[in-house]
Amino acid sequence: MSALRSVVDWQWENATAGALAGLATVSFSHPLDVVRTRFQVHDGRISNLPSYRNTPHALFTIARSEGLRGLYAGFYPAVLGSTISWGLYFFFYSKAKQRYLENRQELSPGLHLASAAEAGALVCFCTNPVWLVKTRLQLQTPQQVRPYSGFHDALITILKEEGWRSLYKGLVPGLFLQVTHGAIQFTAYEELRKAFIELKSDGSEVSSEDSLDSIDYATLGASSKLAAILSTYPFQVIRSRLQQRPRTDGTPRYMDSWHVIKETARYEGLRGFYKGITANVLKNVPAASITFIVYENVLNMLKLARFKDQ
Template sequence: MAVDWQWENAAAGSAAGLATVTFSHPLDVVRTRFQVNDGRLSNLPTYKNTPHALFTIARTEGLRGLYGGFYPAVLGSTVSWGLYFYFYSKAKQRYLRSREELSPVLHLASAAEAGGLVCFCTNPVWLVKTRLQLQTPQQARPYSGFHDALRTILKEEGWRALYKGLVPGLFLQVTHGAIQFTAYEELRKMVINYRTSENEEFSPEDSLDSFDYATLGASSKLAAILLTYPFQVIRARLQQRPSIDGTPRYMHSLHVMKETARFEGLRGFYKGITANVLKNAPAASITFIVYENVLNMLKLARKKDL
């Protein structure tokens, strides 16, 4: 029996997300800790740079510290990528009903739609991941794991706390994914057109290899990071655990923006970007290599079933 092609996209996206998180999680921990360190009172140690942060966390907290929040990261990334590719392919299919080819604007609309839907579904998972990544052994009443964090947040802060950072998260998901996928699709189209024009024996499916997918994935990711990174900082600062008396450090997105601009300037909105680029550029390459190759395998299996 043939497999529905949207579910092939979801399966390929989930596999890609799992591979990505496993490879890059320690850098994600470092990025999150840099993002929330606003130079004022903090329970987190201060790091000089990304290598120093990795070394310090490994020395003082061990592998547990480097992989803090790994379970929700795997869960969130696997679910997010699967849903993202599924919603993205569904949106593209809907737009293609009335035209032969999608324009950059429709690629952008498809990616934005997918990003918004994914954000609503996964924000609680990302909040728990952020909380676990910011834990140190010295922290009072630390969460013992994902399920304990979820229960504690619901008990102490209510269900609304699970959606802290949703507004910047929505902007991040919609704009980041839209920019990344639009850039990827347009660059991919340019390379395919160039290859097929140079050699007419090439079919579009055969004109790209894993190196091409890696290069296209990293290039599109870098463009998206540079344009959307401040949203990540705002979301991480909103998602911090409140103090013992229950008072949050930041009240809402506008408060974060005002305080960050006032005390740290533009640099404050780009804290942790080095770790983010080191994490996401190669991670995006892995994601699209796995995604495209898994998708091609599933397509071949479907053709055999026909």
């Protein structure tokens, strides 16, 4: 019974640490997320968005014309989605790892990959409606016709005008993104973590896992995130373009993922699939460092508190 309780405690510790990590991450980086989304959907043709030269110009232009409200458009669903996503991700990920660890001493890279992929797919199904609303709010400008007044108004309006199926626009590239991005990031994180531990153990038989510090966690988080971004960024562009608000006559700008791929390749080439990547790297690489610093330290504090109670 005590063993079962320890397992449940461990899973919820991972979920709590993940949720707090996600909340800390999104709080400081949201303006870059707005810039990234606007770059992603700007295809150089018909658009209700202004044209930006680069990331600093976009930040300055949005701040000047829309103020703090523009820089933090979609902040509530971003916080909600990030907190839920990280909490569920770490929970599902740790649960999958625990299941795969049965009758094994340690997990192989393939099983780390499977654990992360499983967690990513489950999270995507749970959170796609939140990310769709966030994208819609981030793309609003003062000139928007019939703008959403906030998260709840957007949700109700989308359901009323487009139906519940519209909440799952971008689900297919979102699934590819979640599964591959998370799998690459967490596999890279786990393998790099092993390498760091081996380096710190300096050939001794005693594990130096507890000797990893915040600088180590920051380095691990940033490196694994960068690898995942470079590998999966086109999925983000496809998802954002699918999640745009329909035209005033109700027709979508893109019909499906294949339509996005064809049109983007035809008019913008390979570069079109990497629009906004500078803002994305600036946002997510430092954010990943903070995420894993918070996650690992919160997890260590929760473990320490549990051991003291026993």
